[in-house]
Amino acid sequence: MEKLIKPAEYAKEVGISRQAVYAKIKRGILTTKNVEGKLYIVLHEDSQISKEEPTKAIISKTNMVARDMSILQKQKNEQEYKRLLAAKDETIQVLKGTMKELKKSNKQMSSTLRGEIELLKQAFYEMRTLYTHKIEQMKTKPLLQKEMTEISSVSTERFEKWIGIKKFLKRQNIIKEKEKQRIRKYLKKAYKEGDRRLVKIEGKLKIDSDKKYEDIL
Incomplete structure (x- = not known):
């Protein structure tokens, strides 16, 4: 013998939403019948409303929520990843600019150092020349004194x-x-x-x- 029950009552007894009931009807899981323009769900006497249905609905909802959360998390992760990539790109650009400045500074420093080294070399050569000349003078001083003495003696003798x-x-x-x-x-x-x-x-x-x-x- 058939038993007719309204979708709302079925949803209440099973513990699911009306949308879930209509989804079952659409998929052919539940048999329906129109009586005087109203939709009823047909239940047989040997049919029993499963109380596990709410658990399945909850699991389904949980899965949907989990899936939605996963999608949101994925989107969030993608956004975060894009943000990180943008930050990394900006950092790379800054580093490139810094490297260019460093190369330019290094060239200027190298040029300055080369100039300083040349000046030091020139100063060293000049000092060495002066010291060499001074040493030669010190070596020849006794000879010069001797020569001057001889010249003086000759001059005196001459006069x-x-x-x-x-x-x-x-x-x-x-x-x-x-x-x-x-x-x-x-x-x-x-x-x-x-x-x-x-x-x-x-x-x-x-x-x-x-x-x-x-x-x-």
């Missing part, structure tokens, strides 16, 4: 060799004035005639003290 008329007369023990005048006259004449025993130094007549003058005296 001692050439003496004036007054000193010459004194060395010859010429005392009388007439005799002095006579000898002066002969000496001047001999100089004019090219006598090499006589020279003029600084405008004064000088006599070679190493020579002999018997012909004049």
Whole structure:
């Protein structure tokens, strides 16, 4: 014998929503019958309304919710992933810019360092040249002193060799004035005639003290 029950009552007894009941009807799980324009669910006497249906509905709903949550989580993860990618891209761009600046700075630093090194080399060579010259001077100083002493000695001897008329007369023990005048006259004449025993130094007549003058005296 058939038993007719309204969809709302069936949903209440089973513990599911009306939408779930109509979904079952649509899929052919539940048999229906129209009575005076109203829809009823047909139940047979041997049919029993399963009380497990609510659990299945809950599981179904739970699965749907879990699926929706999974989709949302996936979307969220994708958004987060995209956000992270965007942040990483921005970081990479910043790093690229930093690398360019560093390369530029390194080139400038290298150029500056090369210039400084060249200046240091030049200064080193100049200092080495100065020190080398100074050392050579220190080495040659005793020789220079010796040479100057010899030159001074030669100069002194040279000037001692050439003496004036007054000193010459004194060395010859010429005392009388007439005799002095006579000898002066002969000496001047001999100089004019090219006598090499006589020279003029600084405008004064000088006599070679190493020579002999018997012909004049």
